[in-house]
Amino acid sequence: MMEQSDRQSAEDPLPSVLWGLDPVHGVFAKLYIQDILQLKNSLHVPGIFFYGTHPISRVDILGTVVQRLEKEKFYAFGVDDGTGVISCVYWKKQMPAQVTKTASPPGGLNLRQQLSRLAGLEEDKRRVELGDVVRVRGRVREYREQREVSSISLVKVSDPVFAAQISRMLELPHLYRSFYDKTFRIPKDGCEADEHGALILSLQSKIKQFLAQNQVKNFYQRELETIDSLSCIARRDREGQCDQDSALSPAETLTQEPISSPCVSRQIHATFQEAVSALQEEGVIFQKVAGPNELYLVTDEEKQLHNVTLEIIRDDCTQPKYIERGCPFRHILNCVRQCYGAGVTEATLQRLLDSMECCSQIVSTMDRFYTAC
Secondary structure: OOHHHHHHHOOOOOOHHHHOOOOHHHHHOOOOOOHOOOOEOOOOOOOOOOOEEEOOOOOEEEEEEEEEOOOOOOOEEEEEOOOOOEEEEEEOOOOOOOOOOOOOOOOOOHHHHHHHHHHHHHHHHHHHOOOOOOEEEEEEEOOOEEEEEEEEEEEEEOOOOOOHHHHHHHHHHHHHHHOOOOOOOOOHHHHHHHHHHHHHHHHHHHHHHOOOOOOOOOOOOOHHHOOOHHHHHHHHHHHHHHHHHHOOHHOOOOOOOOOOHHHHHHHHHHHHHHHHHHHHOOEEEEEOOOOOOOOOEHHHHHHHHHHHHHHHHHHHOHHHHHHHHEEEEEHHHHHHHOOOOOOOOHHHHHHHHHHHHHOOOOOEEEOOOOEEE
């Protein structure tokens, strides 16, 4: 018994054949450096580490250079993000081999010399100094029993007012809550999961169509559940279960819940809740006050939100710091939440800004920067 328990504890949290199903495995995971240093090694595959049940091989970090060492073939530097310091290695690109100079045509350019000069300029940009803010992407590895990042990409970030670092500080808690801290689970029945997902998408599309056709400005979820054209879609899930239950014996069938039972009503309510939540994530609807029993507002029909947002952009884009590039998305979102309501989500505001830009009321000067027309 003891040997069996030791063998089970020695296994990886997730079998290697399933790693590809975890979306975290295929990306550069944005983790705190402290967590990267504490990742558990895979027992079977070198170069793979685990954060909880998630297999990690590549990371994306942002921090300040606090240590620096330059060798002939690589740079070694320590990056500090406030939670810890990790060593990063960036290998220099090989310079073109020196060749015998050939005569250039009159007025022409020596391409080899130009390529060599450009390569030298690129290496100068990659050379980091103490105090530089850098973004590093690379593979996690262990060298001489020390955890380090073998850099694939190295970018020096110009961050005089700490905007990039603050943005990363706000982004990481969301990523941890939504992905890293959640246990990865494989659906037991893939077909059943696909059918349920298709049903939710169908109900979501029908609700969106109903809201647009009737120009609904606000609603409660319980009101949607009374509409026959929508509730019949939610009942399909239960009807599918009833079809499976029909294969049971008469004695077993008697124990099943009738269609009109409170249990079935809760299942239909839960189906609507999933579809409504998906519409919230899409930005089609939102709530001023969060809660399943609170009022939902339709983004495209909420004129007050539209007017408040447009007024904020018109007023603030005249400020000296926003004249050149326009108002950043995060600034607009904070102002809208203060002037209108804290329940406005990023997806809601982005949908509204896209609509306003299509109507030529505002224009995006660059990625997520806006100014009034």
